Amino acid sequence: MTTPPTTPTPEPEARAHLVTGALQAALAYTLYVTSRQGAWPATEAAVFVPLFLLMALAPLGFYLASAAPLRRRVAIALGVSAVALAIGAYHGLTVSGLAASGPTPGPFREDDYLMPTFVLGLALMIAVPAAAVAREGRVRYEAWFDALLHNTLLLAQGALLTGLFWLVMFSAAALFKLVRLPFLGELIERGEFWIPATALVFSYGVSLAVTQRALARFLFDRLTQLCGWIYPLAGALGVAFVASWLFQGIEPLLQTRRAAFLLLWFAVLSVLLVNASSRGGLDEPRYPRWLRRALSTGLLVLLPMVAVALYALGLRINQYGWTVDRLWGLFVAIVIAVFALGYALNALAEWAGRAERCLVPVTNAVAAGVAVVGILSLLSGAIDPRRVSVNDQVRRLMSDSGDEQDLIRYLAREGGVFGRRALQALASDDPVFGGVPAARQALARDALSDADTRRERQSAMLRGLPVFPAGAVAPPALLEALAREGGVGSCESSTCLIWRLPPEVLGADAYAVLSRQEKGARGNGGSRIWRADERGEWAVRGTLPGQGLDARCQSQPGAAALFDAVREGRVDAVPPPQRDLSAGGLRFPVQRWGRADGCD
Known part of the structure; x- marks a missing residue:
């Protein structure tokens, strides 16, 4: 694992990370209080959602740019803030709130801001290290991949320190409660304590990982060894699983109705093991030559796995139409298909006498680019899964291709503002539909109304x-x-x-x-x-x-x-x-x- 040319000094790093954690804590506590009280901005999705993404992702951008000097890290964090606010504003403006429920219904649901936060965070995990190690407009693959690995360990170390902190706090609170001193337990439950404590402890744990890189290198070595042991087992099981299709076909797999998810999950796990065990193809795995060649060839099974996953996904789409989950599933399948195709070409190149793992770095770089571009397209509205799925479900509704109650319910719960507009058009018998039955209009009006x-x-x-x-x-x-x-x-x-x-x-x-x-x-x-x-x-x-x-x-x-x-x-x-x-x-x-x- 390559060490950056300069190791940051502990004190400035600790101050910078603690300031970042403090700012995050202040914004997080503000959002928490307004959400609990049902006050602005929690009552306005167009404001709350972008602020939530800013709170979660701006510090993450600063932490993930640890390979860059402090000034560039601040610039990267500001860029991440702009992207988070833009995408958050788009999602805030396009949520519907029709499915909000509970004693105090709000104008949006938790999924409306948690999902884009998590997915955009994955894109930042890939893109920010590239911006941090870029030199003269170019990104060296080795520097990018090492920064990617280091960031993974950096966040893991911050999470570990935070977990240990709360383990000590809860244990101490239980001890004090034994002697009828509940003050510590009551303090832990107060948002003005646990929110800033979590943010500050996590930020300090990250600063330790940035300044003390020996631990990260140690963890990386152990991770490589462990993945090196598990990867051959995963490869053998993958080959055996695909070979079983020759005897019983794929029908039993398709009947589970989870074939696409299970196949893509195993493919993702295989890709992670390949890269963790060989540092993205940069290091030579610790196996005999015959086993290295067998493992490389064994990656060919990813191609039929992805093909069957796409087939299973296509069956569900043909039966029940497009949904948000199926569009994201297709995106994941496309990214995995890039990996599978690249690794298959790598195996053929090795058999043709080329160097081992020669195409793995190129494959990883291309797949990373596809992943980042795809995530930004799906989150920014260029290809909004809610809009696509609403259009398809409305088409199925008008052609009587499915149960109309389920279709109306989907438009209300998952369609965002696009589903709300479609329901309004159905309820008003918009001429574009060529006549909406009275029962269907009633269902649409019912979905648009509140619970009472x-x-x-x-x-x-x-x-x-x-x-x-x-x-x-x-x-x-x-x-x-x-x-x-x-x-x-x-x-x-x-x-x-x-x-x-x-x-x-x-x-x-x-x-x-x-x-x-x-x-x-x-x-x-x-x-x-x-x-x-x-x-x-x-x-x-x-x-x-x-x-x-x-x-x-x-x-x-x-x-x-x-x-x-x-x-x-x-x-x-x-x-x-x-x-x-x-x-x-x-x-x-x-x-x-x-x-x-x-x-x-």
């Missing part, structure tokens, strides 16, 4: 629904529970009803809201069964599927058939096709697989 208005609207709708069988009455407490739980959707007396189920099903006074539409009142093809407990509190006790079984035990759409049968009084209770076992005062339910003799 939605609950009142649901209550009014539920009170207007007919109750079957004839003479049955829906208890007021049940209607309140249904309105409070939500998800009943937009119903009319001609398309929905409240049904008191036969007592043989779930006991006396069990109810369900039925819809004649196949998607059901809740949009999932079924209905929930509600029943009160001994204290009179209503809760879900079971479900009615939206499909039934025909004489051949094949699933058939059944919502309309059940709805009509309930209205006409033609519903019978069918005994179970098999009996359970009883022994020793206990009942043993028998579960069978297969569809014979009763379609179990």
Whole structure:
């Protein structure tokens, strides 16, 4: 690990870091207090979000530029502050607040500022070291990668010191509490103490890592050795996993519905192990030549992994459309594909007689550039995942390609200002849509309204629904529970009803809201069964599927058939096709697989 030409002196470094920590603590405490009190700027996303990004990322930019002189570090921190404010302002202006909930709803959610902070922080981890080591407009790969590694250890050392500090404080507070002196525990819980204490201790831990580089070099050597031991194991397991596809195919993997995430996670881990064990391809790994060649060739399995991950992601997009998570997943897959392709070319070059790891540095540099440009594009609005996903989900909604309640709910919760505008257009029957059904307009208006208005609207709708069988009455407490739980959707007396189920099903006074539409009142093809407990509190006790079984035990759409049968009084209770076992005062339910003799 290369040591910078000059080692910073301890006292100026400590002062600079403590001043940075103090400024961060002051801004963090201000945001904390206003958020707790529901005061400005916490009430205005366009102000709070950029200030939060500034608070979190400006000090980070200063810390990550540790390879540069102090004056350049300040300049880099100011540049990071400008980027954080710009991106924060964009996100603050484009959040919707429609899904805010809780005793004191705010105009935005935690994810609205935590996600861009974390992702932009990752981009800074890559870009700031390059700015810190740049000389005459050029960045040497070795200097950049060493700065990248050093920053990782620097932040880890700061986090370790902070963790030890709080371990001591909580342990001491527990000791004082034993002798009935709770003052220390009460002090720890006060924001005016724990916020500045955390920021200052972390900043001091970073300053120690900057001035005392021997520890960082020691940690790097140990990390290299540990990764050197684990990397061959990961490579062998990756090859074995891909080889298993030759015998059982990829269908079992796709059925997990998490194939893309799992494959990309393993690929990311493999890339990290490769670079940690060889200092980004600069050092020769401590393996025999045959093992080095085998490991390099083994990286070829990253290509089929990324290909299957993209295929799995494509299946989900084709089924359910674009979402914010899927767009970010595609971005991660593209970055990993750059690594996989570069490492595959490196393996071919080695077999052709070129030097080992010859293309690893170039691959890492290209992938880093793609990652930074992609993150800035996705965060700055050039390719806003919320806008793209809202446009796609609206298209699916208008073409009846999915459940409209789920689609409306997505627009409200994940679409930001773009989703709010789409809902407003749907609610007002904008001509651009060519006519919006009344039920869909009602769903859009419901999503745009606040929680109290939605609950009142649901209550009014539920009170207007007919109750079957004839003479049955829906208890007021049940209607309140249904309105409070939500998800009943937009119903009319001609398309929905409240049904008191036969007592043989779930006991006396069990109810369900039925819809004649196949998607059901809740949009999932079924209905929930509600029943009160001994204290009179209503809760879900079971479900009615939206499909039934025909004489051949094949699933058939059944919502309309059940709805009509309930209205006409033609519903019978069918005994179970098999009996359970009883022994020793206990009942043993028998579960069978297969569809014979009763379609179990």
